[in-house]
Amino acid sequence: MKKSDFYFDLPERLIAQHPLVQRDASRLLVLDRKDGSVTHRHFHDLLEYVQPGDCMVFNNSRVIPARLMGHAVGHTTPIEVLLLTDKGNGVWECLTRPGRKTREGVELTFGDGLLTATVESVQPDGNRLIRFHYNGIFLEILEKLGTMPLPPYIKEKLDDPERYQTVYSKTPGSAAAPTAGLHFTKELLAALEAKGVKLAFVTLHVGLGTFRPVKEDEITDHIMHSEFYMMDEQTAQIINQTRASGGKVWGVGTTACRTMETIADEGGCVRAQSGWTDIFIYPGYRFKSIDHMITNFHLPESTLMMLISAFASREMIMNAYHQAIEEEYRFFSFGDSMTIL
Incomplete structure (x- = not known):
């Protein structure tokens, strides 16, 4: 078919x-x-x-408010990270944009350092495994920094x-x-x-x-x-x-x-x-x-x-x-x- x-x-x-x-x-x-x-x-x-x-x-x-906006440490280019799947122990499978800015080993920061992360690997399908570093409760930090991941065909603000x-x-x-x-x-x-x-x-x-x-x-x-x-x-x-x-x-x-x-x-x-x-x-x-x-x-x-x-x-x-x-x-x-x- x-x-x-x-x-x-x-x-x-x-x-x-x-x-x-x-x-x-x-x-x-x-x-x-x-x-x-x-x-x-x-x-x-x-x-x-x-x-x-x-x-x-x-x-x-x-x-969850799974869309995060941040940048690589030492750079100012905005990087978008979309959390997809919780792999446990602070590691999430993510989509990133632009992908060329999130190679393995890149350090990321969000919200003036309230949340940081390390790109651990690039998957065969292009997704990233990213380990997040933070103090406190991860979902509470997401509520502060993240936004709702609306589908791309929705252009209007919710x-x-x-x-x-x-x-x-x-x-x-x-x-x-x-x-x-x-x-x-x-x-x-x-x-x-x-x-x-x-x-x-x-x-x-x-x-x-x-x-x-x-x-x-x-x-x-x-x-x-x-x-x-x-x-x-x-x-x-x-x-x-x-x-x-x-x-x-x-x-x-x-x-x-x-x-x-x-x-x-x-x-x-x-x-x-x-x-x-x-x-x-x-x-x-x-x-x-x-x-x-x-x-x-x-x-x-x-x-x-x-x-x-x-x-x-x-x-x-x-x-x-x-x-x-x-x-x-x-x-x-x-x-x-x-x-x-």
Whole structure:
């Protein structure tokens, strides 16, 4: 299967530059896998599709202010460092710009020396392993010096950084938001619970590897980057009990779905565990743990397009996307939503 099979032409005006004032006022495209039909609703209408006894699985990872601006010691040229993955013991895998200024051994400084770092190695893909030196708590220093790592297609300034967090975000560690969850409000979550829907939470710290463009023409040649995930015993019990009692399991976002599919056995049962996943889902994959999916509208030729095309079919997804473009839905991180039944 070719990368070009997942291409579509998107007018630039449809790339959402800011979130709506009311999170759940976004539009909702409902795709029914049984017949390929498409219905146009709003996100708060989701309550009509979820049934008592179902459960929704959310990714509660919280975005850290992962973009740092500094310079090499003894130089003044600005250097941008984007934290991707915590490797432990103060070492992070990072993207840097300009790369030529961050060769192995280069010493970096941020915030007048409040945070310093050493480039330990240059990875084959161009990422850097950087060791940070500081006094105190690293995340507190990031809150002072870092900024929210918005995707490059968002050109406008975000006035409230909390709008790039889900209302249920809890565990810091992501370099990008699990954006399907941005549409939920605390009131909508309460309404779901009042209807008898169980809420379950996993953690997958989103790295930029998920969103990197597929460069190979044959999609099977693409290699995914690993991301850290966690599922606790409470969540595992909720999911297994839902399945055992005949309820439906909803995956909120591709990150929650990838976590579930990494953990689930062939019968769809899950167990508490943590680890690293580089699962790459594309058409031909058989889902084990997810009955319905909530997702945003994704970039052309992305691994996320491939994942949702595996859940429905490429033809259904491309038709739904063409309808979304005709109806002028808002696309990408701050855009509208889609549910696949």
